[in-house]
Amino acid sequence: MSTSRFEPSSIKNKVKREEVARKQKKQKRQDKLQRRLAQAKVEADDPVAKKKRREQNVPRTLDNTREFDPSFLTANSASSSSTTAQPEASSSSNVPDHGQAHPSEHQPQDESAADLANDSFASYFSGVADPTLPPKVLITTSPKATRVTYDFCDELVNIFPGGEFIRRKKGKGFEMGRIAGWAAGRGYSHLAVVNEDMKKPNAVTIVYLPDGPTAYFKLTSIELSKKIRGHARPTEHFPELVLNGFVTRLGHSVGRLFQTLFPPMPEFQGRQVVTLHNQRDFLFFRRHRYAFRSTEKVALQEIGPRFTLKLRSLKKGLPAVKNLGEPSKTLEFDTFEEGTEDVEMATNDPKEDGKGEEEVDKQVEVEPKSKKAVPPTEDEYQWIWKPELETTRRTFFL
Structure with a gap:
């Protein structure tokens, strides 16, 4: 008795059920291939039929089903009447x-x-x-x-x-x-x-x-x-x-x-x-x-x-x-040269630090001119x- 009349889910034996399901899938693939080959043979002699089939069978994708959105800066407002307007890539x-x-x-x-x-x-x-x-x-x-x-x-x-x-x-x-x-x-x-x-x-x-x-x-x-x-x-x-x-x-x-x-x-x-x-x-x-x-x-x-x-x-x-107000150690990286931290912690008064004018001038050159960014x-x-x-x-x- 042929097993094609039975659904694989109704077969209790696991080995037999997998075998029947595998044969059915293989037969479906073969039938689909034969239909595609026959269709390709017909369309080879009739290009109009191929063009008509492509116009009727348009796959639904995320791009062509997107609705018109005025936030698209390259979108054409004249196409807003179409619900499947697709913006041009720029x-x-x-x-x-x-x-x-x-x-x-x-x-x-x-x-x-x-x-x-x-x-x-x-x-x-x-x-x-x-x-x-x-x-x-x-x-x-x-x-x-x-x-x-x-x-x-x-x-x-x-x-x-x-x-x-x-x-x-x-x-x-x-x-x-x-x-x-x-x-x-x-x-x-x-x-x-x-x-x-x-x-x-x-x-x-x-x-x-x-x-x-x-x-x-x-x-x-x-x-x-x-x-x-x-x-x-x-x-x-x-x-x-x-x-x-x-x-x-x-x-x-x-x-x-x-x-x-x-x-x-x-x-x-x-x-x-x-x-x-x-x-x-x-x-x-x-x-x-x-x-x-x-x-x-x-x-x-x-x-x-x-x-x-x-x-x-x-x-x-x-x-x-979140803990920006809490005190933390001065930022430093492994590639820093020695003496950078001293420059950051130095005061602007040369008399208090005991430094000469030359060192103060160097300090001013090292300090960044941009404003301090606070997160x-x-x-x-x-x-x-x-x-x-x-x-x-x-x-x-x-």
Whole structure:
């Protein structure tokens, strides 16, 4: 008696039940393959039928089912009547003088332009900073980091032209907010803290100094340069930055944050390009070098590393330190030279210290000219990821 008339769930014997279920699945796959081959044979002689089938069978994805949202700065208001309007992907760079797309070229000249003119990154894009000097980026880790995290930090130092890595000390008084205030007083423009879990990097926090904001990203799919087969070696040239898919107001804020990490004037003779591609809230990081094979063809040789970011929260200001009012030891790092702490604790009166005028002049030169940044006692979130909205994902896309 044939077993095809029985459902596998009605068979009590486990071995026989698995055998029947396996045969049924195999038969279904064979039937599906035969239908596809027959359909392909018919459509090969009739292209109109193939075109009609594709128009009728459009798969539902997160992108084409997204509703129109006026927060998309590149969205066309004329398409608001369609419930499946899909925003156009935009490519932006921080070198508008060389023909690259700039976020301001795609933005409506209304309240969006006013928001960009008054945000935390307005001073960087105003042209006050020297375009030939790279932004100073302090890179550190979470406490008790391992060699894997240190290797990833070395990759970040090579990515950012102004990157500098300093190991984080253990103990109290070395909270992220205190380190951010210390870095802001020493002329650093950014603080990047790589977090570690289960002996591998799992998150990175980027703080824009001296007044924030603070962005927290989950870090996945890390592949170092040495693991990429046939990778190119990086040079010290300033890379070109390409941002793709940052179309909402939140996306523009995140994109401008990444723009401030790189010099505004790339060195094109280095032929290096850093790409951040946003797709479904995931930021894919890639770094390549242009390889000009001829006057008409160009190839890309990957330098590395590869990793994926996902924004979890965006805070206003610096990271909070709840016990900021309590006394703590003076911040210091392993790479400090002797005598730095004495300079910080010295008074301004040469008579009280017993120092001459020459030492006072040296002290004034060493002291930073920037204002002192004080972290808050409570975090103020500008945006935070909510897991319950993960199923819809229509209103908070980058």
